Amino acid sequence: MSFVTEQSGALVFRRCDGLETPHGFTTRLGGVSRGPLASLNLGTHRGDRPRNVLENHRRLAAAVGYDVRRLVCARQVHGDAVRVVTEADAGQGLFYPAPEADALVTAAPGLALMVFSADCTPILLWDPVTGAAGAVHAGWRGTALGIVKKAVETMAAAFGCRPGDLRAAIGPCIDRCCFETRGDVPAAMERALGPAAAVAVDDGGDGTYHVDLKDLNALWLARAGVDWIETAPWCTACDTAAFWSHRRMGEARGVQAAVIAGGRP
DSSP: OOEEEEEETTEEEEEETTOOSSEEEEOSOSOOOOGGGTTTOOOTTSSOOHHHHHHHHHHHHHHHTOOGGGEEOOBOOSSOOEEEOOGGGTTBTTTBOOOBOSEEEEOSTTOEEEEEESSSEEEEEEOTTTOOEEEEEEOHHHHHTTHHHHHHHHHHHHHOOOGGGOEEEEOOBOOTTTOEEOTHHHHHHHHHHGGGGGGGEEEOSSSOEEEOHHHHHHHHHHHTTOOEEEEOOOBTTTOTTTSOOHHHHTTSOOOEEEEEEOOOO
């Protein structure tokens, strides 16, 4: 398996071997937050003490290997906006407000990009040729909008990346086993992807469906021309000891994150 578990003290995160740049998919383990946010809550919008959130970010940055002062986050809105970020954006989302976006891309070496999730699909992109990187938040709406394909296209247009050179890691999210929906979600996927979406949808026969967001985003990546795709095996809703899950916990929870820094190996 290309995904491995890393630990620094009590902090636990997952890494994909093929992304040879500092990166990680966090768990909820190893921070200082308390109560329903225990312990590595990374969201500034969850009602946590700001000093706890900052300390959690500092611990994560030290473990993964990037400068927390050069971190860029986004204000996620379940859309398909992709932002190209530069050194001038360093600190957005943690030290001062960030614009709305659900995907961030950069070609700046060492600049770290982060997206948040608590069941939605985090996807990290990296180009070993140019050193460009991307971080994508794909809930079911973003998946239906093809946000990860748009991120690949933006990296090609902005940085000259060739999709065939890109490496994509699809991180932990709610999996097919737990993502039960009504017909609106499969219908949106079929409108977006056509008959190919059927491989990611199981019909329960009673008006409910089980949908695989990992497979759907892998389809989008393949359509964008990305060949190197690795998918994490963990389901956030199955393992709430390790992850926060909106489906299981509602609003009484923190958020995990996916982070990646730009740079060549």
